Amino acid sequence: MRANRIVAGVRIPHPVSNPTVAPEKELGVRTAVARRALEVLTLPVDGPTVFTVDHPGAR
Amino acid sequence: MRDDVSPNETARSLRTPIRVVHYLNQFFGGIGGEEHADRAVEVREGVVGPGRALDAEWRGAAVIVATIIAGDNHVATWPAEAERAIRSALEAYRPDVLVAGPAFNAGRYGLGCCAACRVGTILGIPSITAMSPENPALAMHENRGLLVLPTTDTAIGMRAAVPALARLALKLGRREPIGSAADEGFLPRGLRRDVMHEQTGAERAIALLKRKLAGQPYRSEMGVEVFDGVAPAAPVRNMDAARIALVTTGGIVPRGNPDRLREYNSIAWRAYSIAGLSDLTPEAWEPIHGGYDATFARADPDRVVPVDALRALEREGAFGALDDRMYVMVGVGTAVGNARRFGTEIARDLRERGVDGVILTAT
Numbered sequence: 001m002r003a004n005r006i007v008a009g010v011r012i013p014h015p016v017s018n019p020t021v022a023p024e025k026e027l028g029v030r031t032a033v034a035r036r037a038l039e040v041l042t043l044p045v046d047g048p049t050v051f052t053v054d055h056p057g058a059r
Numbered sequence: 060m061r062d063d064v065s066p067n068e069t070a071r072s073l074r075t076p077i078r079v080v081h082y083l084n085q086f087f088g089g090i091g092g093e094e095h096a097d098r099a100v101e102v103r104e105g106v107v108g109p110g111r112a113l114d115a116e117w118r119g120a121a122v123i124v125a126t127i128i129a130g131d132n133h134v135a136t137w138p139a140e141a142e143r144a145i146r147s148a149l150e151a152y153r154p155d156v157l158v159a160g161p162a163f164n165a166g167r168y169g170l171g172c173c174a175a176c177r178v179g180t181i182l183g184i185p186s187i188t189a190m191s192p193e194n195p196a197l198a199m200h201e202n203r204g205l206l207v208l209p210t211t212d213t214a215i216g217m218r219a220a221v222p223a224l225a226r227l228a229l230k231l232g233r234r235e236p237i238g239s240a241a242d243e244g245f246l247p248r249g250l251r252r253d254v255m256h257e258q259t260g261a262e263r264a265i266a267l268l269k270r271k272l273a274g275q276p277y278r279s280e281m282g283v284e285v286f287d288g289v290a291p292a293a294p295v296r297n298m299d300a301a302r303i304a305l306v307t308t309g310g311i312v313p314r315g316n317p318d319r320l321r322e323y324n325s326i327a328w329r330a331y332s333i334a335g336l337s338d339l340t341p342e343a344w345e346p347i348h349g350g351y352d353a354t355f356a357r358a359d360p361d362r363v364v365p366v367d368a369l370r371a372l373e374r375e376g377a378f379g380a381l382d383d384r385m386y387v388m389v390g391v392g393t394a395v396g397n398a399r400r401f402g403t404e405i406a407r408d409l410r411e412r413g414v415d416g417v418i419l420t421a422t
Contacts, residue, residue, distance in 0.1 A: 003419075004291035012422050014355045015309070017362035030361060030368035034418065038303070038378050041295045041416040047288075 005040045006050045007033060010058055021057040029057035077121035077232030080152050081110045082145070082159035082175040082188075084168040088128030096167075098130035100144035102151075109217065113158065116225035121232055125152045127175065131167035138174060145178045154184060156232035161189035161220045162196070164212040169196030176205045185231035189224045192246055203396070206231075207246045241278065249395070287399070301415040304382035306405060308390025309363035309422040310348030311339065311356065322349035325389040328401045330408065334383040338367035350391030351422045364420055382414050390421060 009015035016033045017026055032055035040051050085095045087108045106114050107126040114123060127148050134141045149157065157179035159172035172188040173196045179186030189208040196202055208227065210220040223244055230237060240247040256263065263280065270277040295301050312320055318329050333339075339360035346356040346363065361367045364385060373381050386405050390398075409417060 002286045002288055004289065009420075013351045013353065014362035015420050015422055016365045016368070017355075017359070019355050019358075019362065027367060027371070030365040031371055034365045034368040034372055035377060037418045038298060038372065038416075041301075041303075041418075042298055044294050045291045047291065 002048055004045050004048055005043070006048065007037050007040055008050055008052045009033070018057045018059075025057060029055060032058055076119060077117075077156060077229060078152070078154045079113075079121050079123045079228065079232065080149060080154040080157050081107070081113070081123045081126045082157065082172060083108055083110070083126060083128050084134075084162075084165070084171055085128060085130045086168075088126065090128060090130075093131075096130045096132040097136075098128070099133050100127060100129040100141055100148070102127055102148045109161070109221070112217070112221040113225045113228070116222055117229060121156075121225075121229055123158075124154060129171055131165070131171065134171035134174060135167040138170075141171070142174055142178050145175050146182065149179055149182055149184060154232075156228050157184050157186040158224060158228045159186070159188035161208075161210045161214075161217065161224065162191075162194060163210050163214055163216065164191040164194050166195045169194035170199075172196070173199070173202040173205055177201065180205070185234075187224065187228055187231060187245075189220050197246070200396070200400075204248055204250075206237075206248075208244060209246055286395075295416045298378050298416075299376065300379040302380050302382055302413055303369070303378050303416045303418060304384065304386065304409055304412070304414040305333070305364055305366065305369065306386040306388075306409075306417050306419040307364045307421070308388045309351075309356065309420055310346055310387065310389035310391075311344055311360045311364050311385075312347055312387055314343055314345045316345070316347050320347060320387070320389055322347050322389060323392045325391070325393045325401075326397055328386060328388045328405060330384040330386050330405075332383055333366055333381070333385045336366060337370050339364060348389050348391055348422060356422075363422060369418075379415075382409075382412060384408075384412070 010018050016030050018029045019026065021029060033053050036051060036053045085098050086092055089108050090098055103126045106123045107128065110123045110126055125148065127145055129141055157175060159175045162168040162172045169190045172190060176186035176188050187206040189210050191212045192209050197207065208220065208223050210216045227243060227245065237243055267277050313331060320327060320329060341358060341360060344360040346353040346360065356363045369381050372378065388401055
């Protein structure tokens with residue numbers, strides 16, 4: 001794929017979330033992914049670059 | 060690659076040569092250089108300039124009955140007027156085939172050649188041109204279906220371009236079947252044609268694999284799609300004040316899919332208001348994407364488009380504001396041409412709305 005700023009998602013059916021974590025923790029996963037996406041928007045890239053999310057639920 | 064003209068063909072060609080109309084710009088048409096680039100479309104009887112080389116290739120099997128010459132600026136500035144004039148000329152001469160160029164990497168000349176070929180095609184006249192694959196005219200959507208032979212960037216490649224152009228033009232003029240892009244040498248148009256083959260797919264696959272393992276040349280039957288590269292956008296400078304929009308290919312739509320977006324092979328995108336929404340509830344939103352297990356997204360659509368998380372971050376001041384519109388596509392089995400159009404249209408909309416950054420979630 002040729003997108004330039006790519007945040008590694010969780011799974012295809014729930015790319016920004018993780019239904020396997022405890023329900024009260026799931027919003028935390030989404031927020032971590034979204035926060036990383038906002039951060040990546042401020043970073044310069046030369047071409048397609050994959051960024052990981054540093055959160056235990058976002059794997 | 061060039062086939063020889065058999066005695067039979069020579070005999071037939073003596074009776075009924077293929078009638079060709081040739082399109083040139085003012086430079087190759089012998090009128091002059093840039094100072095004549097505003098010249099309107101004109102028509103000359105017979106062969107002009109590079110047409111002589113084509114003529115020599117055909118050895119009487121085809122003849123150029125007329126040459127259309129147009130100034131590069133004229134065609135680029137007044138396309139409708141130029142196309143009308145080209146159309147009149149083609150209707151007057153009614154050729155068996157239209158040949159345009161070669162245009163090499165000359166952008167306006169490429170535009171003219173493509174315009175002439177589009178007009179020819181509309182009139183039912185087989186049309187072919189030749190230019191560099193990098194010619195900007197070929198990046199235009201309306202020119203994607205044209206028959207184009209590749210050339211070098213400059214007219215240095217004229218000698219190599221002419222025989223290929225002459226060969227394929229003759230085939231087109233004779234209404235002979237045209238083979239695949241790889242067989243005929245033209246630029247791939249992204250079209251597939253069904254053919255009958257005496258061997259099954261399994262047999263052909265094994266034969267291909269054996270050739271590959273033996274280090275012999277082989278050619279896959281599956282063309283690999285070449286995706287356009289996009290230059291990265293500059294980083295968002297001031298996230299504190301940035302307007303961020305959500306775009307998704309995950310097919311999350313208002314419950315009941317009021318716009319009847321397709322679950323597969325998408326032909327349209329939609330923007331839906333998320334103004335004032337703190338999250339996407341399963342009562343109001345649902346996934347209609349035909350390509351992933353929708354169980355998780357049906358239970359909570361925020362798992363595909365994290366509206367709830369972005370609202371929390373918005374309140375926290377992590378960025379300026381979340382845009383009121385969520386852009387929705389259903390990204391499964393979507394034709395690349397449609398996807399390209401969606402991207403262009405959505406990007407235009409985002410720009411008009413003053414959006415600074417986009418988070419696109421894909422399933």
